[in-house]
Amino acid sequence: MQLLEDFPHFSLWHDPSCDCLYASWWGEHTGIVTRVQYDLIRWHLRVTSSTKLLNDSLLDQNGWSQVTCWLANDGLRLLARDGLQIIAWVLPQHAGAFFDTARVLAQAKEPLIDTFTDAQAAYDWLHRWPLGPSTAPTPTSLLSMSAAKFLLLAPNEQLETVKQMGRPLAPRWEPDYYVKPYHLLDTLLVEVYYQLHSGVFQRLQAQLIR
Template identity: 35%
Template sequence: MQTLFEKPGITIMYDMVTKWLYVTWRGEHDDESSLAGCVTILNKIRQTKSNKILNDSSQVLDGWSEVVRWIGQEFFQALADEGVIAIAWVMAHDWPARADINKVVGYTTRPIVDTFEDIESAYNWLRAVPDKPSHEI
């Protein structure tokens, strides 16, 4: 895997074999750091043309309530517009963050998003999602 971006609260890696982005969030995030991370992810999607994301929030602390609706409705829509078809999201262990993740998923209409308790389950689900939407196969 190739590291594309790294800061104390977020690491974005690209797997050249699967052509997926692996995003790892750590610690506390406020609105500003959450938005900056999302913009960076979108830029890396454009750069790599990845169509799937494994988003690991297991190490996130606290929630980010103010940007929940924006992430679910606008950011995820922008990812879908760039060709992302699926996001496997590893849940935070922290309860406020878990609650916000569930809210984001509730606002999301596309791409396909599912949540998982561990990376292995997320990886296996993401691998099983067809690389092209069923209407294109």
């Protein structure tokens, strides 16, 4: 990877092997500085023709508090306009920064964003995206799966089936939950709810697609 930018609380790297930029944020930084750094990300997106961004804010400490509305309504939209298709966002551990990040993601419309709790998982996911058909053998029980059979499964079996067979859609944030929707079997919309602050699985809802 090539180091593109190096600041006291921000660094930016480029990985040409997967058309990715990797932004790392830590500590506290003002709204003005944050906007400048997002402008740098935009510039490097255009120069490198990157389409993916790993936004690692694990060690960020309230860096978005002054730019929440701008980032959700303008900053991310401008990144998408400059070619960014997807963001793997590593959530901050700091409570205030986590709250600000949740506010941003609740309002963001584009690009596609998924969230992670560690950078390695985000990195691996970006390298696999766009997610193609699984090369792993599909269990016989899944090959014969139907919507009716899925709805009769126990909740833990439903969750495992969704992870193996579902096509992920853009996640969303609600006041108390992080919701990951999936299309399953071309006939079901399945939404998996996780507790917003703990990340613990809460419930699963499924409905037929008409």
